[in-house]
Amino acid sequence: MHKISIITPSYNQGDFLEETITSILDQNYPNLEYIIIDGASTDNSVEIIKKYKKYIKYWVSEPDGGQTQAINKGLKIATGDIVNWINSDDTLAPNTLIRINQLFQENPNAGLIHGKTIVFNDSLENKASFVERGGGTAVTNLQAMGRIVFPQPSAFFKKEALDKFGYLNENLQYGMDYELFVRIVGNYEIIGTNELFSYYRLHSTSKSTTSIPLFYKDWNTTFCQVLRSLPFNETYIELLKDLGKYDNFDTQFQFLRPFTPKDVNEIFYNYLTNGIGHEYEALNLGYVNKILNLTKNHCPKVYDELGQEKMHKRAKWFPKFALKMMRSLTR
Numbered sequence: 001m002h003k004i005s006i007i008t009p010s011y012n013q014g015d016f017l018e019e020t021i022t023s024i025l026d027q028n029y030p031n032l033e034y035i036i037i038d039g040a041s042t043d044n045s046v047e048i049i050k051k052y053k054k055y056i057k058y059w060v061s062e063p064d065g066g067q068t069q070a071i072n073k074g075l076k077i078a079t080g081d082i083v084n085w086i087n088s089d090d091t092l093a094p095n096t097l098i099r100i101n102q103l104f105q106e107n108p109n110a111g112l113i114h115g116k117t118i119v120f121n122d123s124l125e126n127k128a129s130f131v132e133r134g135g136g137t138a139v140t141n142l143q144a145m146g147r148i149v150f151p152q153p154s155a156f157f158k159k160e161a162l163d164k165f166g167y168l169n170e171n172l173q174y175g176m177d178y179e180l181f182v183r184i185v186g187n188y189e190i191i192g193t194n195e196l197f198s199y200y201r202l203h204s205t206s207k208s209t210t211s212i213p214l215f216y217k218d219w220n221t222t223f224c225q226v227l228r229s230l231p232f233n234e235t236y237i238e239l240l241k242d243l244g245k246y247d248n249f250d251t252q253f254q255f256l257r258p259f260t261p262k263d264v265n266e267i268f269y270n271y272l273t274n275g276i277g278h279e280y281e282a283l284n285l286g287y288v289n290k291i292l293n294l295t296k297n298h299c300p301k302v303y304d305e306l307g308q309e310k311m312h313k314r315a316k317w318f319p320k321f322a323l324k325m326m327r328s329l330t331r
Contacts, residue, residue: 002101003031005080005159009070010088011039016201018048023091023199025055029098033057033080037070045088068176072167075159084156089201092153096197100156103191111158111188112181115197117151142263144185145226146270148219152177153198157184165254175218182226186255216278220245223271229253232261236268239298243291245275269302276306 006024010017024034036049038061046061053059058077064070071085082104086092096115103113143149155177165183168176184190224240227233229252240246259267272295279288296303 001031002082002104003033003080004029004097004100004156005033005035005075005078005083006092007035007037007071007074007078007083007085008088009037009039009067009074009085010041010045011067011070012041012043012045013088014041014043014045014048016089017045018051020086020088020091021048021052023093024086025052027092027095027097029101031080031101032097033078035059035074035077037064037074038062039064039066039070065170066173068168068170068173071176072170075162075167078159080159082156083159083162084153086153086198090153091199091201093196093198099195100197103193104156104158107189107191109189110191111161112155112184113157113191113193114150114155115193115195117154117198117200118196119200119202121202140266141185141190141257142266143270144190145182146223146267146272147274148175148178148181149270150192151198151200153200154196155181156197158188161188172218172221174215175222178219179222179225182222183253186229186253186257216275219274221247221249225249225251225253226267229255230259230264230267232259232264235298236264239294242294242298265299265301265305268299269305272302273306 008017008020008024013020021036024032034056036056036059038045038049038059040061040063049056049059049061058074060073064073067087074085075083082100100113104110107113161184165187167180169179170176172179224245224247227236227240228250237246272291276288276291279285279291292303295306
């Protein structure tokens with residue numbers, strides 16, 4: 001049976017922390033190593049942690065450099081074969097760890113196994129706000145290199161990947177999961193399942209609610225690094241430069257697998273669809289048109305694969321008030 005290490009980073013999340021802790025301990029997984037890294041909370045978090053301390057392998061409450069550093073502190077302490085972090089406002093679905101152990105036993109070459117999460121608002125009783133994310137066996141390594149295609153709380157990975165390819169990038173406070181996943185999926189087999197592994201809470205103070213532009217900034221920085229690490233990348237780099245999305249750092253990833261021109265095309269396609277979707281949802285229709293026009297000029301194969309001629313016309317002619325109305329009806 002695999003030893004599984006779960007890290008929970010926390011700071012002033014006393015309203016949710018106990019629910020997170022019990023969702024992990026109630027797994028009753030016999031080879032669990034649970035670690036909590038608290039950033040010197042001033043609410044009742046430490047009191048809650050002490051309530052369960054006999055079931056926790058290691059915990060600390062001290063100032064740190066933010067969520068990414070806190071997770072890294074836990075990952076470096078972890079001794080499990082399989083690891084993940086569950087934030088202090090999220091929860092694990094019942095029997096997740098037993099199932100993760102089984103899946104890694106059945107797929108010994110996998111470096112990462114992911115399932116579904118349910119995104120919810122306020123409380124698990126608010127079922128009207130449930131939205132499923134991730135899951136499925138169709139997700140490929142190439143898709144996952146272009147954008148984050150599976151939810152972090154439902155993605156479990158081998159500890160050896162950290163030892164070989166590094167821990168979280170502490171320069172990133174929002175998109176550090178995508179950056180880590182890129183390094184893993186660029187070098188390991190990944191497995192997807194439609195099974196539910198976690199619940200992801202959105203609330204008024206969560207970063208996923210308040211800081212969406214910062215997530216996209218980190219994701220874009222990471223993707224530029226991906227692109228620099230790939231062959232056949234010149235045209236795509238020029239497109240990002242014309243869009244004002246290319247950074248000038250010289251950092252690259254270490255990928256052991258080979259890539260064909262078709263592979264690089266698919267990776268860029270997935271990056272671009274994510275960006276177009278974000279800009280369209282943000283009602284930046286003029287910028288959507290700019291993306292599509294430049295893509296058509298620089299990367300006609302990507303443009304054709306996107307099937308974006310219809311969306312191009314919609315972005316140009318669809319009234320903003322109608323899009324706002326559609327968004328309000330689907331929320």
